[in-house]
Amino acid sequence: MTMTEPFETYRSTVFPWHCDQFGHMNARWYAAFFDDASFHLYHQVGLSYGQMREVGSIIPVVAETTIEYRHEMLAGDLMIVRAGFTRLGNKSLNRTARLYNADSGDLCAVEHARDVFFDETTRRSAPMPDGFREILQTGLMPADTEAVQ
Secondary structure: OOOOOOEEEEEEEOOHHHEOOOOEEOHHHHHHHHHHHHHHHHHHOOOOHHHHHHHOOEEEEEEEEEEEEOOOOEOOOEEEEEEEEEEEOOOEEEEEEEEEEOOOOOEEEEEEEEEEEEEOOOOEEOOOOOOHHHHHHHHEOOOOOOOOO
């Protein structure tokens, strides 16, 4: 199986309203930016949400997420998020996203997440729909990818 480089899934700017009383971007915003980036990851590998809906009621949902904060972001900083899938299971997958300062290249935060395929009808986890695995494998990257290529 071929491994890929992380996909660019998000770009933005840290605005003053993203910052807390200490002057750096508040944790709530990292979570929001990583969440926005996750929607683009599926699209980047060729699996749109429209395609998922065509298959039926089984969709990926976030089951778990952790964020490691490595370097602060300040108002005016430009950010880039790069992401990829690190594991494909039968009912779930893992993905990793890294938020970088676009100017310095500093790795500022890392999100590790587990998405579970969820049947909206039964309200339970379900096997990954046929055909999804082949598409998602194109976004499979080594779990330890750190480069900001």
